[in-house]
Amino acid sequence: MKVKVIPLSEAIGRYVSDGQSVVLGTGLEGFIPFAAGYEIIRQGKRNLCLIGPISDILFDLLIGAGCVTRVVAAWVGNVSAGLGYNFRRAVEESIPHPLEVENHSNFTIALGLHAGALGIPFVPARTALGTDLQRQNPHLREISCPYTGERLVAVRAITPDVAIVHVQRADREGNCHLWGNLGVTLDAVRASRTVIVTTEEIVSSDVILSDPNRTLIPGIFVTAIAVVPWGAHPSPVVGYYNRDHEFFHDYHEQTRTREQFLDWLKQWVLQPADHEAYLRKLGAHRLNRLRPKRTAPSVPVHFGY
Amino acid sequence: MECTLKELMVTAVAREIRDGEIVFVGMRLPLLAFALAKRTHAPTAVGFFENGVIRETPSPELLFTMGDTPNLYQATFCGDMLSVMGPLQQGRVALGIIGGAEVDRYGNINTTEVVDTKGRKIRLPGSGGACDIASLAGRLVIIMAHERRRFPPRVSYLTSPGYGDGRHWRKSVGLPGGGPVAVITDRAILRFDSVTEEAVLTSVHPGVSVEQVQEQTGWRLRLAENFHTTPLPTRDELKILREIDPTGFWLR
Numbered sequence: 090m091k092v093k094v095i096p097l098s099e100a101i102g103r104y105v106s107d108g109q110s111v112v113l114g115t116g117l118e119g120f121i122p123f124a125a126g127y128e129i130i131r132q133g134k135r136n137l138c139l140i141g142p143i144s145d146i147l148f149d150l151l152i153g154a155g156c157v158t159r160v161v162a163a164w165v166g167n168v169s170a171g172l173g174y175n176f177r178r179a180v181e182e183s184i185p186h187p188l189e190v191e192n193h194s195n196f197t198i199a200l201g202l203h204a205g206a207l208g209i210p211f212v213p214a215r216t217a218l219g220t221d222l223q224r225q226n227p228h229l230r231e232i233s234c235p236y237t238g239e240r241l242v243a244v245r246a247i248t249p250d251v252a253i254v255h256v257q258r259a260d261r262e263g264n265c266h267l268w269g270n271l272g273v274t275l276d277a278v279r280a281s282r283t284v285i286v287t288t289e290e291i292v293s294s295d296v297i298l299s300d301p302n303r304t305l306i307p308g309i310f311v312t313a314i315a316v317v318p319w320g321a322h323p324s325p326v327v328g329y330y331n332r333d334h335e336f337f338h339d340y341h342e343q344t345r346t347r348e349q350f351l352d353w354l355k356q357w358v359l360q361p362a363d364h365e366a367y368l369r370k371l372g373a374h375r376l377n378r379l380r381p382k383r384t385a386p387s388v389p390v391h392f393g394y
Numbered sequence: 395m396e397c398t399l400k401e402l403m404v405t406a407v408a409r410e411i412r413d414g415e416i417v418f419v420g421m422r423l424p425l426l427a428f429a430l431a432k433r434t435h436a437p438t439a440v441g442f443f444e445n446g447v448i449r450e451t452p453s454p455e456l457l458f459t460m461g462d463t464p465n466l467y468q469a470t471f472c473g474d475m476l477s478v479m480g481p482l483q484q485g486r487v488a489l490g491i492i493g494g495a496e497v498d499r500y501g502n503i504n505t506t507e508v509v510d511t512k513g514r515k516i517r518l519p520g521s522g523g524a525c526d527i528a529s530l531a532g533r534l535v536i537i538m539a540h541e542r543r544r545f546p547p548r549v550s551y552l553t554s555p556g557y558g559d560g561r562h563w564r565k566s567v568g569l570p571g572g573g574p575v576a577v578i579t580d581r582a583i584l585r586f587d588s589v590t591e592e593a594v595l596t597s598v599h600p601g602v603s604v605e606q607v608q609e610q611t612g613w614r615l616r617l618a619e620n621f622h623t624t625p626l627p628t629r630d631e632l633k634i635l636r637e638i639d640p641t642g643f644w645l646r
């Protein structure tokens with residue numbers, strides 16, 4: 090089998106190309122692949138289309154850094170602090186350049202990816218009828234049910250070029266254990282042609298095979314794996330670290346103007362040469378504060394026969 | 395007893411939750427309202443979170459987002475978004491609680507874009523799950539700051555549906571959910587007339603006059619038949635709220 094475990098810079102360099110569509114932030118507020126996003130910025134990727142339900146600040150960052158020309162999303166901002174200033178500047182003033190937005194709800198993003206995962210052109214839904222979301226998004230077209238005649242929304246399939254997801258642990262073949270809230274992660278992986286996984290750690294296949302119900306992403310769907318401890322910081326990864334609330338609030342305060350944002354970007358993304366340098370900048374004290382204080386292991390299940 | 399306006403608002407929202415109900419919980423203040431209801435009159439209410447979490451016990455710590463690790467600790471269920479949106483679409487969710495940037499006389503909500511006083515478009519974060527909750531929940535409670543610019547006669551962008559333009563609009567466009575039952579603001583509570591489907595003033599908070607509310611509302615408000623003053627939080631409710639948010643991050 091081809092070696093899937095490669096450095097993050099190589100995974101992004103090799104599998105994310107200018108102009109592609111990339112689904113990110115599939116766990117909603119948790120498991121956001123920030124380290125991969127920072128690497129996309131460092132490598133100066135351009136004209137990306139970002140797809141996601143909510144993104145917390147990762148979409149805002151990528152937009153401000155000039156990587157993005159299109160967003161297919163339900164919500165773009167800073168969940169605990171409010172608006173995303175880069176998103177606003179891009180939509181309102183075309184800074185750093187124009188941004189096209191396809192407005193969705195969380196459910197329509199989830200259903201679009203689900204249709205993609207099922208290999209069908211659309212799925213019907215009852216949400217968003219009569220709204221401007223539905224009227225203005227050509228991929229939420231009203232139809233009538235062929236059986237009952239009811240009014241429905243046909244949510245068009247979403248098939249991203251690349252999915253980037255962060256998980257707790259994986260083996261060298263890319264079989265991933267993850268736990269906690271999943272958001273749209275599984276459908277995003279199944280709907281995408283290329284899947285990049287960043288993982289907190291690599292474990293032996295024995296660990297994975299001991300609990301196949303926990304293998305929510307089978308390695309056959311995974312293109313590349315990068316070992317990136319703290320790869321979702323500042324978002325949380327249950328069992329590994331909590332949300333760095335302060336980071337989100339500082340970002341909000343420190344990115345109000347374009348100049349402030351560029352300073353922030355230099356300080357947190359461009360000057361640290363890689364993820365290790367970013368973690369050194371955060372410092373051991375800050376990281377330690379984010380570690381879980383309460384241990385809560387699940388009870389093992391038996392797969393004996 | 396002294397309380398902040400946000401404490402009053404969150405308490406009023408919590409009181410809309412009935413015991414045993416499935417509640418779809420939006421971000422920010424709704425998180426606190428659900429936590430308060432769980433600890434007071436609605437101990438068996440069940441919380442649905444759009445990231446795929448179902449909780450039957452209160453979260454052990456203050457939440458900044460639904461994805462915070464304390465919201466997963468001893469949750470009943472952790473799965474994907476369709477596992478909670480599916481039951482919502484089936485009609486199993488009794489109540490949804492969301493916020494908004496603009497709300498109009500028919501309870502339609504805008505969180506996508508607004509126009510400022512100089513006529514410029516301001517881009518807001520968007521729907522998130524709010525459109526789905528407003529479309530599909532049995533009842534909807536909206537929590538808002540009461541300012542004239544946020545209460546136009548008609549929203550400039552309809553992100554999350556209320557009653558459209560009235561006249562049984564929801565049914566005519568094919569929406570299954572029941573629609574909004576209350577708009578709870580930092581000045582007043584508005585409810586919806588069952589015939590005209592228009593928001594009417596049901597109560598003002600202590601110390602607030604009807605005129606002050608009218609001044610901050612973009613259409614002529616009618617008074618509800620049972621118009622009254624919003625009851626204050628009880629001592630117990632306040633005590634619990636301050637335990638939930640000890641630093642006052644959300645409530646001050």
